[in-house]
Amino acid sequence: MWSLVALAAAGFWKTYFSRLGLADAVTHLHAGLMLAWMAMLLVQPWLVRTRRMALHRQVGQLSYGVMPGILVTALWLSQVRMAAAPPEMFGLQAMLLYLGMAASLMLAVFWGLAIRHRRDPALHARYMVATALVMIDPAMARLMLALLPEGIPFNPSWAGYAATFAVLAVLMWCERGAARGRGVFRFVTLVFVVNFVLMHVVPGTQPWQAFARGWGGLGG
Secondary structure, three states, rough: OOOHHHHHHHOOOOOOOHHHHHHHHHHHHHHHHOOOOOHHHEEEEHHHHOHHHHHHHHHHHHHHHHHHHHHHHHHHHHHHHHHOOOOHHHHHHHHHHHHHHHHHHHHHHHHHHHHHHOOOOOOOHHHHHHHOOOHHHHHHHHHHHHHOOOOOOOOHHHHHHHHHHHHHHHHHHHHHOOOOOHHHHHHHHHHHHHHHHHHOOOHHHHHHHHHHHHHHHHOO
16 A cells, blocks of 8 residues: 555656645545545554454544545546546547546445445455555556656556556465455456456547537536
């Protein structure tokens, strides 16, 4: 998790942390909620290891407010940015809209499954780890955009998904002998594979383009 924190700080430095005064209130709210979620992912395993289970459950209850807040602000931001996109940037923004909505859906699914299996530590913990994996691509993609020279024909999400699949491969290898929960990361890998394929197909379709125009026009 600390590696993810470092990646998020580096990835979002240029677009957010280095220009805090330029961000709007919704962006600050979304960032604050994401930071709270990352803090919870760091604290909760430590509370389990130190047998502070009552406090672990109390902190966990905060997720019933934090995660819905993350999802709502993510959708809100996507609508605002879609509405503000100039015509020449529509294609790129439609792609970013898909990436954001897909990430929000994966977060919701993995968190929902973690809550559903909250009484089964093996499953609960793995699905919570999966919510952290969703954050790799947005951070890595921004880091690649900041580091690579302009004009290079490279999709920054390829780096994000390469890192995600590498982490998943390591996780599956490390827990190959686990008595319970081994199937979780296989399922998570399948979800990421499906989304990796869809992100190269869906944004360019007419139905998605029509949806993107309608989504951007909601605030008008």
